[in-house]
Amino acid sequence: MKSKRSMLFVAQGLICALTLVLSACGGAAPATDVPPAELTGSLTVLDWAGYDAEDFWVDFKNTYPKVTVNFEIGASDADIYSKMKAGDQADIFHPYTGWLQFYVDEGLVEEIDTSKLTHWDKVPENLKKIGQINGKQYFLPWDWGFTSILYRTDKIPEGVDSWSALMDPKYAGHISMWDDGPGAVTVSSYIHGYDETAVTADQLASIKDEWIAQRDLNLFYWAGEPELVEGMKSGDIWAAYAWQGAYALLLGEGVPVAYANPKEGRNSWVGMYGIRKGTENLDLALKFLDAKLAEATGNNVVNLFYYGHANQDVMSGITDETLKQAFSVDDPNILNTTNFTPNLTAEQRDAWTAMWAEVKAAP
């Protein structure tokens, strides 16, 4: 069928041409002093899976209904960073603590003019500081939470008071660690009192050996919260490295779990929004970031994902008992002993991720 063949050939040619043409067209109409309800334009946000749901930018949607927001999905911090490095044209992206320094060093992020943010004063100082690199506000804090050991109170009645529970032979075959090298280095640093910002090569080697040995106690590494939740629910997992989202979810399902307050202190992480350097939609992006801090959006983050939100008012407005327990809202001391994830340098990132790969490859 020669005609079919030639049609296909032509179609292929068209596809190539069309792709090139479409990629050449880009950019949005600049935002001018137009009333919000009339403002048009488009934004692209490189975000994690699930955050593209309207619940998480509902304030922006309501204030600027005519602006189109497109989402690209990033599977991990590494994926988001790789895509930005490869020239992704998203206007806004969503990295987490630990991964912030690189964007600044590689000139990928725009400084945020906080005077244009109407909700900025609702953000607590310590969160603002975490978004500052080299003294400049490059990132806007948005979601945050704890990392600690989540455990089944019926399987571990004596309770957990230290990060070393993740390496305890008593729980062999019932431990689950997060599949992340920097996370593993963090846990070991807490246990042994290493300075997380200055882990030496020797320390890293002993950390590697430690986690190689831990594999015999570890049932599986979890990559996403559902895996973890199912594992804890079924009783396969007794103790796990976990964020408080899993804790709140399991509490809500009536599973007997507790979220430890280890003597080394909990860990805390913060999700940040950054604006790509060189974006033509700077004003619109700032408006988006501002709306991200608003109350309705914040309430959704708390109620739907069980994550903390940067808006102070949202956090103090929590009434749900499960959530209050999850965030330790009533215990101010928690934050005092919490260690926030420091930002990695590129060398640390390479070394710690390589260490983890070698743990997985070890015989």
Add this chain to the structure above:
Amino acid sequence: MNTHRRSTPLALYYFGLVTLLYLPILMLFLFSMNSSASLSFPIKELTLDWYKKLFAADEILRAARNSLSVALGSSLAATALGTMVSILMLRYKFRSQNILIALAVLPLIVPYVVLGVALLILFSVFHIDRSLWTVGIAHTIVALPYTLLIIASRLAGFDPNLEEAAMDLGADYPTTLRRVVLPLIFPAMVSAWLTAFTVSFDEFALALFLAGTQPTFPVYLFSQLRFANRLPIMIALAVLMMMGTLALVLVAERMRRVK
């Protein structure tokens, strides 16, 4: 075909395997009606809630539609390319022949994540934005070895004398191809197309790397997997899609038998 030989053990084997294949599907079906949002027994309560919520979920349906278009486009392209390479492989002799065959089959050895990054590098260098097109292109590459294998197997089995005869009767080669070869290998082309479609429809790793702002269904599913309470709706959709396909297949079989 000798059909009165005892084929019961073989038939049992086939149906046993089919049961094993469908068992997880059956479980998914049950879970899609489970009122509890988790993927475990016991089933709390049977409910059609998730299906109702599904039809309100525009993004899910859009993702499914995206997967459909990508699968359709890439499978057609892969079948066409596979047919071309098969003909080149078995009906022609030219210098770069072995290299072409090797290249067509080589995608099999490249893990999807590697191909994904390689294509991402390519598209980035040429400033081509990621989109359903880029996903589709990747899918044709990975489906090509399969379409080639299936079509070439069939083409190899049929007598080139038929083509000679046609040409002796006055047909030129293009007509011979069109009137003799293609109709005869058509069943293999359908088989190849089905395989390519299957490969593309549920493909996740490449789609994740190369998708732009429009996710395919597996990518969307992955995105929703991150948050356990969205899971049941996704399962409901997966079950629906499968039931739809099954229904189509049953109808096709019924129609064929009526003929």
Add this chain to the structure above:
Amino acid sequence: MTAPPTPSVPSSSLPKIRRILGRAGRGINQRATFWFIYLPPVLWLSLFFVLPVLLMAAFSFRSDMRGDLFQAFTPTLDQYARVAATGSYWRLLGISALTALGIGVSAVVLAFPLAYFLALRAGHRAGFYLILLLVPFWTSYLLRIMAWKILLGTEGIINSLLLYIGLIQEPLAALLYNRTAVIVTLIYVWIPFAALPILAALQRIDPSLFEAAADLGARPFHQFTRITLPLSLPGVLAAFFMVFIPTIGEYVTPLLVGGSRGFLYGNIIQDFFTKAANWPFGSALSIIMLTATLILIAFATRLIDFKQLFE
């Protein structure tokens, strides 16, 4: 089928393009047809397969991820040196290849009866039965494996059944989260696909061969070993390689059911791309795996003449 009358042109010159040009009028059409069939796949493969892989190979000579990724850089062998220095990666590559080998053989052996049934026993229903086999693959792999895990898990159906019968006192943890689970799951997933090339090969066997053999007194077993098996060999080998080759780089299944020790080489590669944002090192690991696989294939083509299989 009777042979056609002696053609007016030597049969060896049809349809080999180079010797046809003598035929007035037809020559140009033949040529055009050739290019028409030749160019699309060649261009497509060169642009979307060869070029990307070459670019990635170039990346493996990059020292790190600093600066503009797509500008010229000074090449270095650092990444390869680092791989060479890490023995565990080589070991894992070998294990992955061996595991893939085992899975390939098992899948083909288990798929053969399936293909046999479809080709020679299912009759007119063969197409329907085939599609029935493939339909589950149009359900999300992720979801299917999640359900499959529930089958195998400690609270799963298999364990519940065994406990109920009394065969075991405690649920078996060994069904899941180890390398065996990875192997079993992969075989399970590959069987329907492996059946396809075998089916194609079996369908090509002229059924009159069996009649002839039966007439000559051959028993069914001999018919199988002397006719079916040898003639289906191209399909069997094709099926084996179709399963073996991609499985060497497999990484999804180990993530889902492999636990802490079921990782394969593909997982390491994936980690460097998606967790470490270390494309140069990941590229080096990939190139090494691709090279190793190519060597394996070259070795195999020495032993088996593939083109011959198709003639």
